[in-house]
Amino acid sequence: MFRRSLVLFAALAAVLVLAPAVLAARVHVRVEGKTQTIFGTTEPTLNVQANALDALESASLAGEFYYHVTQSPFGPFVDQIGRYAGAASSGWVFKVNGISPPVGADKVTVKDGDTVLWYWATFSATGGPLTLEVETSIVKGKRCFFATGRNDAGHASRVRNVVFTLDGRRVSSATGVVCTQRGRYAVRVAKTGAVRSRTYSGR
Numbered sequence: 789m790f791r792r793s794l795v796l797f798a799a800l801a802a803v804l805v806l807a808p809a810v811l812a813a814r815v816h817v818r819v820e821g822k823t824q825t826i827f828g829t830t831e832p833t834l835n836v837q838a839n840a841l842d843a844l845e846s847a848s849l850a851g852e853f854y855y856h857v858t859q860s861p862f863g864p865f866v867d868q869i870g871r872y873a874g875a876a877s878s879g880w881v882f883k884v885n886g887i888s889p890p891v892g893a894d895k896v897t898v899k900d901g902d903t904v905l906w907y908w909a910t911f912s913a914t915g916g917p918l919t920l921e922v923e924t925s926i927v928k929g930k931r932c933f934f935a936t937g938r939n940d941a942g943h944a945s946r947v948r949n950v951v952f953t954l955d956g957r958r959v960s961s962a963t964g965v966v967c968t969q970r971g972r973y974a975v976r977v978a979k980t981g982a983v984r985s986r987t988y989s990g991r
Contacts, residue, residue, distance in 0.1 A: 811837065811838070812835040812836060812837055813835075813836050813838075813898050813899050813900050813902065814833050814834070814835060814836075814900045814901070815833065815834060815835075815836040815843055815846075815898050815899075815900070815901075815902050815903070815904055816828075816831040816832070816833055816834075816901075816902070816903040816904070817831065817832065817833075817834050817836070817843045817844075817846060817847045817903075817904050817905075817906075818831045818847075818903075818904075818905050818906070818986055819844070819847055819851070819853070819869060819905075819906045819907070820905065820906070820907040820908065820983050820984060821869065821870050821872070821907075821908055822870075822872045822908040825984070826851065826853050826869060826870050827847045827848075827850065827851035827853060828847060828851070828986075829976070829986060829987040830986060830987045830989060831903060831905075831986045832850075834846040834847060834850060836898055836904070838897060838898070839893060839894050839895065839896050839897050839898060840882050840884055840889075840893035840894075840896040840898060840904050841857070841864060841866070841892075841893035841894045842898075843893075843898060843904040843906075844866065844869075844882075844893070844904075844906055847906070853869070853870055854868075854869070854870060855868060855869040855870070856868040856869075856873075862892060863892040863894055863895070864892065864893070864894050865892070866880045866882075866893065866906070867879065867880070868880070869906065869908075872908065877910055877911045877912075878908065878909065878910040878911070879908070879909065880906060880907070880908060880909070881906075881907065881909045881916060882904060882905060882906045882907070883904070883905045883907075883919060883938075883940075883942075884896055884898065884902055884903070884904055884905075885902055885903055885942070886903070886905075886919070886921075886938045886942040886944075887940070887941065887942035888916065888940040888941075888942075905919060905983075907919065907983045908983075909983070910981075915939065915940045916939075916940050917981055917982050917983050918937030918938060918939060918947065918979075918981075918982040918983065919937065919938050919982070919983040919985075920935060920936065920937050920947065920950070920977050920978065920979060920982050920983060920984060920985040921935075921936045921937070921938065921944070921977075921985050921986075922934070922935065922936075922952075922975050922976065922977050922985050922986075922988040923936050924975075924988065924990075926970070927967060929970070930967040930968060930969065930970065931967065931968055931969065931970045931971065931973070931991070932965055932966070932967040932968075933952060933954075933965070933966050933967075933973075933975050933977070933988070934946065934964060934965050935947040935948075935950040935952070935961070935964040935965070935977045935979070935985075937979075937982055946964050947964050947977075947979060947982070948961075948962060948963055948964045949961075949962055949964070949979065950964050950977050950978065950979045951977070951978050951979070952966045952975060952976070952977050953975065953976045953977075953978070954966065954968065954973055954974075954975050955973055955974055955975075956974075970991070971991065972989075972990060972991050973988075973989070973990075973991075974987055974988070974989045975987065975988045975989075976988070
């Protein structure tokens with residue numbers, strides 16, 4: 789009887805240990821700071837317990853950076869990531885799959901394959917900054933990269949007057965497009981007043 793109880797206890801302990809891993813989602817996470825990327829230029833996949841706030845916690849553990857959460861009447865609020873605390877019309881916000889949700893990060897449940905972006909934003913009368921993306925296709929035998937920006941609602945549009953970083957080389961583009969020979973490249977795009985893109989890596 790005693791041995792049977794030990795076996796049952798061990799099985800229960802194993803279930804309790806494994807439960808968080810089973811419940812966790814595999815989520816792409818990136819944190820873009822005021823002056824530089826804080827975590828995840830390529831949006832690595834992390835185990836995230838449940839929601840977008842947990843995604844920041846997972847990134848903080850992986851990247852060993854500081855963040856602070858304060859309690860407000862509307863729930864937990866991220867008021868600082870890294871060295872910079874939010875003030876006036878600037879602060880820390882997030883998107884899930886390119887969209888800025890109308891609720892707090894603790895209320896947005898994430899699932900496998902989702903992308904969570906935390907970033908420094910300065911708000912204007914029209915909302916937050918565009919979050920940039922790199923798109924690519926073959927045009928007349930060349931590899932072309934296109935700068936796209938998403939607004940808070942997730943709507944994408946072509947962005948002009950940007951700077952691409954192509955394998956470490958900066959290339960300014962008034963049209964938002966840069967073309968080169970076919971091959972494998974690491975590419976990012978940036979624009980003053982917008983949130984820099986992740987690093988696209990591929991052919």
